[in-house]
Amino acid sequence: MAVIRRGEIWVANLNPTRGAEVGKVRPVLVLQADWLTEQNAPTVVIVPLTTQARPELDALRVTIPARDRLLKDCQAIPEKVRALDRRRFGAGPLTRASEAELALIEQRVSAVLGLWP
Numbered sequence: 224m225a226v227i228r229r230g231e232i233w234v235a236n237l238n239p240t241r242g243a244e245v246g247k248v249r250p251v252l253v254l255q256a257d258w259l260t261e262q263n264a265p266t267v268v269i270v271p272l273t274t275q276a277r278p279e280l281d282a283l284r285v286t287i288p289a290r291d292r293l294l295k296d297c298q299a300i301p302e303k304v305r306a307l308d309r310r311r312f313g314a315g316p317l318t319r320a321s322e323a324e325l326a327l328i329e330q331r332v333s334a335v336l337g338l339w340p
Contacts, residue, residue, distance in 0.1 A: 233315030
């Protein structure tokens with residue numbers, strides 16, 4: 224498998240799901256630190272992306288505009304952060320988040336986890 228790096232956007236299979244979990248085959252942003260991924264950790268922490276804009280969640284979500292191999296504008300879903308087994312990853316990387324996008328996603332994930340005022 225190709226090397227997975229923090230800030231990259233890959234395609235991953237999030238199925239099967241339970242309840243309100245995000246499913247489908249979809250783009251995901253790698254949030255996990257490279258040092259951990261390089262240790263061959265069996266899972267990788269990600270933030271799923273969606274093409275379905277939800278205006279009521281605009282204050283929480285972060286838009287990643289289409290570019291490179293990411294063909295549609297997407298929104299990061301920081302309230303659905305999760306760890307995926309490496310075998311769930313498919314094509315990638317599609318693109319890479321900018322430093323500003325990644326910083327904003329980190330801030331939103333921190334807020335969701337109660338780590339940000």
